[in-house]
Amino acid sequence: MLRKISRFLLKLFLWFIGLSILSVIIFRWVPVPVTPLMLSRYIEYWNEDNVGLSHDWVPIEEISENLQKAVIASEDDTFLTHNGFNFKAMQKAYEHNSKGKKIKGGSTISQQTAKNVFLWQGRSYVRKALEAYFTVLIEIFWSKERIMEVYLNSIEMGKGVYGAQAACQHWYHKNAKALTKREAAGIAAILPNPRKYNPVRSSSYIERRKGRIVRLMRYVKLEY
Known part of the structure; x- marks a missing residue:
């Protein structure tokens, strides 16, 4: 019986390894x-x-470089050089959270992509382990440009x-290709909580984030 269960x-x-790859x-x-x-939110908003x-999916050529730079500046400034994980950021997030402060994440763009595409939301150890597994896979099989x-x-x-094209139509009534630096920074600024914040009628907090992101964007070189 034990042997059958083991088999x-x-x-x-x-099967899981094969299908996931x-x-x-x-x-x-x-x-x-x-x-x-998307599915869980759709049910939530039923x-x-x-x-x-x-x-509305669009190829990366139709997404403004301003938005690509903005999310790197805001979410993951080592995206183009790391192998999926930013251990320094993860350590800082752990120290921050261990002090009982508001939960702060240390996830890279690669980790967020793995979670968004393949997994459910949550903070369980199982989900985090699977997130790490899929992050390794997409870093192996995808290019940085594809991850972005x-x-x-x-x-x-x-x-x-969901996605750049839908967001640009929703917030700015234009295509993702046409975003200005300030508009791109506005979308990047709300990503910590896009259901709460607004990039157009922004709070003072979001306006400060916009300004900081615009300043950091000048240092981002898109070399995929």
Whole structure:
């Protein structure tokens, strides 16, 4: 009986490894149509008539370099050089959170992409372990440019709004290719909580973040 269970678990593990690698390879070229977060939010907003699911995939060539630079400056300034993890940022986040302060994350753009595309939301150890696993996979099989492309097409950028094109239409009534530096910084500034903050009618906190992001963008060189 124990041997049968062991064989079953081994087969299950091998199937998971195989399917996870296959899915990562497929999404190396195929647009991600929907993510677990989009589905969970859609169910959450089910009774809200004015909230749907706005998502319009576009290739990275149609996303302004200003937005690419803005999210790197705001979310992950070592994105182009790390291998998926920023251990220094993770250590700082751990020290911050261990003091009982408001929870602060240390996730890279690669980690956020792995979580958004392949996993559910949450802070369990199982989810974090799987996030690390998928982060390693996308760093192996995808280029940095592809990671950025998937990230900018999948991330939540407003209530019921996902991806750069949908966000730019929602907030600025223009295409993602046409974003100015200030507009791009506005979207990047709200990413910590895009359901709470507004890049257009901004609070003083978001305005300060915009200014800081614009200043940091000048140091970002997009060398994929």
